[in-house]
Amino acid sequence: xxxLDDIRQMIExxxxxxxxLGGKFYLIEHVPARVCRETGEQYFSPExxxxxxxxxxxxxxxxxxxxxxxxxxx
Numbered sequence: 001x002x003x004l005d006d007i008r009q010m011i012e013x014x015x016x017x018x019x020x021l022g023g024k025f026y027l028i029e030h031v032p033a034r035v036c037r038e039t040g041e042q043y044f045s046p047e048x049x050x051x052x053x054x055x056x057x058x059x060x061x062x063x064x065x066x067x068x069x070x071x072x073x074x
Contacts, residue, residue: 010034011037012034013032013034013035014030014031015031015042017031017033017034018043019052021056025068026056027066028052028055029063031044031048031052032044032045032048033048059072
């Protein structure tokens with residue numbers, strides 16, 4: 001029964017996926033994901049992860065670029 005309860009806590013939605021790679025940050029918008037209603041944890045299918053990796057490796061021109069401020073916690 002616990003597995004069924006876990007499934008009920010998940011919603012299918014789209015999220016913004018963030019990735020840091022080689023000192024650069026990437027944002028991928030409208031990524032399909034299953035999100036836990038209780039914790040907000042995001043789960044991605046293997047196909048979705050492969051698509052994201054291929055997109056980053058393709059060096060395709062991004063749809064837009066955003067400037068991101070960076071602060072030190074200290």
